[in-house]
Amino acid sequence: MRVGEVVESATFSFGAECYELHLPPPLGGLVKTADGEVDIYGVVCHAATTSLDPARSAIALGRGEEAEEDLYRSHPQLAQLLRTTFQAVVAGHRREGRVYHYLPPRPPRLHSFVHSCTDAEVQEFSRSADFLALVLASPVPGAREEVVAACLRYLSQFQPDPQAFLVAAGKELTLLLRGQGPALSSILRRVRL
Amino acid sequence: MNGEGLGRSLGVVVGGSLSKGIDVKLDEGVSVEELAEGRYVTVQGERRRFFGLITDVGLGSLDPSLPLTSPDPFTAKVLSGTGTFGTARVVPYLTLSGDATSMLEGPQPAKTIPAHFSCVREATPRDVELVFGTEDKDRFAIGNPLDLEAKVCLDMPAMVKRSTGVFGKTGTGKTFLTRLLLIGILQKGAARSLVFDMHNEYGWSGRSEDHGRVKGLKQLFPSQVRVFTLDEAHARLQQVAVDYVVRIGYGEVEPEDIELLSETLGLNERQMEAVHRLAGRFGDGWLARVLALAGREEAEGRAEQIGEHGATLAAVWRRLAALGRLSFLTPQEGAGDSVKKVLGYIDSGMSVVLEFGRYENELAYLLVANILTRRLHELYRERVARAMAGEGAEPQPLVIAIEEAHKFLSPRLATQTIFGTIAREMRKFNVTLLVIDQRPSGIDEEVMSQVGTKLICHLDNDRDIDSVLAGVSGKGELRTVLARLHPKRQALILGHAVPMPVVVQVREYGSPASYRELGYLEPAEKKALVERDINEFWPKE
Numbered sequence: 001m002r003v004g005e006v007v008e009s010a011t012f013s014f015g016a017e018c019y020e021l022h023l024p025p026p027l028g029g030l031v032k033t034a035d036g037e038v039d040i041y042g043v044v045c046h047a048a049t050t051s052l053d054p055a056r057s058a059i060a061l062g063r064g065e066e067a068e069e070d071l072y073r074s075h076p077q078l079a080q081l082l083r084t085t086f087q088a089v090v091a092g093h094r095r096e097g098r099v100y101h102y103l104p105p106r107p108p109r110l111h112s113f114v115h116s117c118t119d120a121e122v123q124e125f126s127r128s129a130d131f132l133a134l135v136l137a138s139p140v141p142g143a144r145e146e147v148v149a150a151c152l153r154y155l156s157q158f159q160p161d162p163q164a165f166l167v168a169a170g171k172e173l174t175l176l177l178r179g180q181g182p183a184l185s186s187i188l189r190r191v192r193l
Numbered sequence: 194m195n196g197e198g199l200g201r202s203l204g205v206v207v208g209g210s211l212s213k214g215i216d217v218k219l220d221e222g223v224s225v226e227e228l229a230e231g232r233y234v235t236v237q238g239e240r241r242r243f244f245g246l247i248t249d250v251g252l253g254s255l256d257p258s259l260p261l262t263s264p265d266p267f268t269a270k271v272l273s274g275t276g277t278f279g280t281a282r283v284v285p286y287l288t289l290s291g292d293a294t295s296m297l298e299g300p301q302p303a304k305t306i307p308a309h310f311s312c313v314r315e316a317t318p319r320d321v322e323l324v325f326g327t328e329d330k331d332r333f334a335i336g337n338p339l340d341l342e343a344k345v346c347l348d349m350p351a352m353v354k355r356s357t358g359v360f361g362k363t364g365t366g367k368t369f370l371t372r373l374l375l376i377g378i379l380q381k382g383a384a385r386s387l388v389f390d391m392h393n394e395y396g397w398s399g400r401s402e403d404h405g406r407v408k409g410l411k412q413l414f415p416s417q418v419r420v421f422t423l424d425e426a427h428a429r430l431q432q433v434a435v436d437y438v439v440r441i442g443y444g445e446v447e448p449e450d451i452e453l454l455s456e457t458l459g460l461n462e463r464q465m466e467a468v469h470r471l472a473g474r475f476g477d478g479w480l481a482r483v484l485a486l487a488g489r490e491e492a493e494g495r496a497e498q499i500g501e502h503g504a505t506l507a508a509v510w511r512r513l514a515a516l517g518r519l520s521f522l523t524p525q526e527g528a529g530d531s532v533k534k535v536l537g538y539i540d541s542g543m544s545v546v547l548e549f550g551r552y553e554n555e556l557a558y559l560l561v562a563n564i565l566t567r568r569l570h571e572l573y574r575e576r577v578a579r580a581m582a583g584e585g586a587e588p589q590p591l592v593i594a595i596e597e598a599h600k601f602l603s604p605r606l607a608t609q610t611i612f613g614t615i616a617r618e619m620r621k622f623n624v625t626l627l628v629i630d631q632r633p634s635g636i637d638e639e640v641m642s643q644v645g646t647k648l649i650c651h652l653d654n655d656r657d658i659d660s661v662l663a664g665v666s667g668k669g670e671l672r673t674v675l676a677r678l679h680p681k682r683q684a685l686i687l688g689h690a691v692p693m694p695v696v697v698q699v700r701e702y703g704s705p706a707s708y709r710e711l712g713y714l715e716p717a718e719k720k721a722l723v724e725r726d727i728n729e730f731w732p733k734e
Binding site: 166167170171173174175178179180181182184185188189192 | 255256257258259260265267268270271272274275276
């Protein structure tokens with residue numbers, strides 16, 4: 001399903017604007033975009049809804065309204081003045097039918113469409129936990145542990161044996177987060193079933 | 194190399210050294226609880242295959258910051274095998290293959306260690322067989338390694354070339370093990386044995402905790418064993434078929450024999466000097482003379498005439514009177530005949546067990562063993578000297594088995610008794626010792642260092658352990674192995690008869706099946722076999 005369009009692009013991460021206000025893909029969710037022949041996978045690490053014009057911030061309008069929906073109905077221009085964007089860290093790519101858990105040669109093109117991944121694509125992508133190295137290495141805004149934990153929770157929903165998947169991913173993290181015991185245990189606490 | 198016939202993979206080599214052993218990080222699925230020290234492993238290096246022994250198991254952790262205190266089951270599952278893992282220390286003893294020498298001459302001592310990431314596997318029965326051999330004309334199966342259905346074989350000719358020691362606390366199976374060794378020596382024809390059997394365990398029958406009475410050497414090998422006794426009455430009572438009754442003449446007891454007994458008899462240095470003087474004065478008849486004194490008064494009265502101090506002579510008389518009560522000591526000559534008989538049998542390829550009957554005491558044992566062995570020693574020396582001069586053949590290799598060996602071989606006595614001499618130098622004269630002892634620390638260091646093969650049952654005294662492991666490489670590791678031996682029927686074997694130190698579960702002995710494995714046939718079976726042979730050679734018309 002198409003969820004948005006790339007509006008910022010860089011090697012490690014890309015930003016996209018959603019077509020639907022307030023409906024970004026979930027934190028930690030897997031999305032894909034393309035650079036020509038190469039599909040680029042990203043893990044959603046941040047989302048925001050802001051005013052289109054940075055000089056004019058949103059103000060509270062609903063004092064007289066009964067319900068939130070009524071507010072949007074009385075101010076139909078709101079949907080045009082607000083935008084929902086999200087950021088995704090690049091977690092791998094797919095070239096000639098194979099998934100690689102390292103950075104693609106080029107970042108996605110601006111205005112490339114961003115899709116959410118199908119179940120089969122998620123399963124194929126998460127067959128190995130190598131992508132975690134890339135997610136951990138990316139300059140993720142905010143709490144890195146939260147993003148990794150959310151990503152693992154998201155991916156585990158698509159696995160035939162979620163517990164085994166989480167244990168295997170946890171083992172990979174143990175090696176990646178050597179010397180960072182507190183970070184490791186904070187992630188593990190956030191993913192256990 | 195394909196995957197068939199290989200043991201289960203345990204882990205990979207991650208470090209270590211030749212002197213301390215290699216460190217192995219265990220695979221994720223392998224729990225430290227499945228391993229045990231003393232277990233055998235093989236390590237496939239880049240060029241060679243190594244055979245080694247687990248000497249320690251441990252627990253490792255990737256980094257100290259890991260959340261190891263009270264983790265939930267999920268975290269524990271994640272961490273086990275990666276963040277936390279089992280480790281094992283393996284000492285590679287032998288190389289199994291890879292170079293020409295190994296292929297031609299079998300396993301060779303390891304002079305290097307496998308490289309990083311070499312795969313460590315459990316040894317299979319086939320690997321163990323490759324190292325410890327299979328039973329053949331020279332090798333005798335003494336038992337099997339712990340937790341493995343394979344045999345550990347002793348190279349009997351190599352064993353009897355040097356002295357052998359069986360050590361262990363009382364009740365740990367020394368007698369049991371010794372009986373098997375003697376059977377092995379007999380079965381493989383490696384040497385003749387002369388057994389000083391203090392507790393009547395080896396000759397006709399012995400005791401076993403599992404099987405009650407068990408067959409002795411004579412019952413298993415009737416044509417190759419002769420039983421001598423000191424105590425005919427006891428033998429008759431036990432219904433033992435005795436081949437010869439040993440007698441020793443007073444004249445054959447020398448002051449050196451008394452020296453060996455000085456502690457048992459309670460003779461001090463001054464009294465010992467008096468004994469030497471008496472022997473110097475009266476020659477062979479000295480003991481008869483002393484024992485003939487009718488009492489303390491007479492001893493004191495005769496002292497001046499003999500030239501001794503009255504009280505000293507009386508004390509010597511009183512202490513030596515204990516010898517007078519040994520009925521196998523007679524005023525007539527006897528030992529000479531006994532020794533000739535023993536030698537005669539040994540020359541004709543037989544082994545001799547000397548049972549002590551009711552004389553299960555130190556006094557009789559030390560005295561008789563020393564006197565007979567001294568005579569044998571003289572005869573052997575003479576024969577070897579003659580053989581070297583081109584007259585006559587070299588004497589048959591002989592193994593002399595003695596119990597309570599520390600009484601003969603203590604640091605104080607080892608330089609004086611004949612057993613010390615044999616332990617040190619008699620290898621050249623085809624005589625070696627089989628010493629059985631529970632206090633190896635009481636044995637002279639020099640003698641211990643000459644013991645070629647050691648079979649060590651459970652020991653827990655530090656000094657004893659130090660003494661048996663003196664000069665052995667990898668002593669620290671073997672110490673832990675030794676301290677954890679099961680107190681029954683397990684033994685650590687090291688030395689010339691085995692290519693590397695090995696812990697064995699000693700084979701069973703005492704059941705009809707065990708006799709049969711050793712080649713024993715019931716009389717009816719034997720008869721049937723003989724009849725079959727006769728029929729084959731001379732078929733009935």
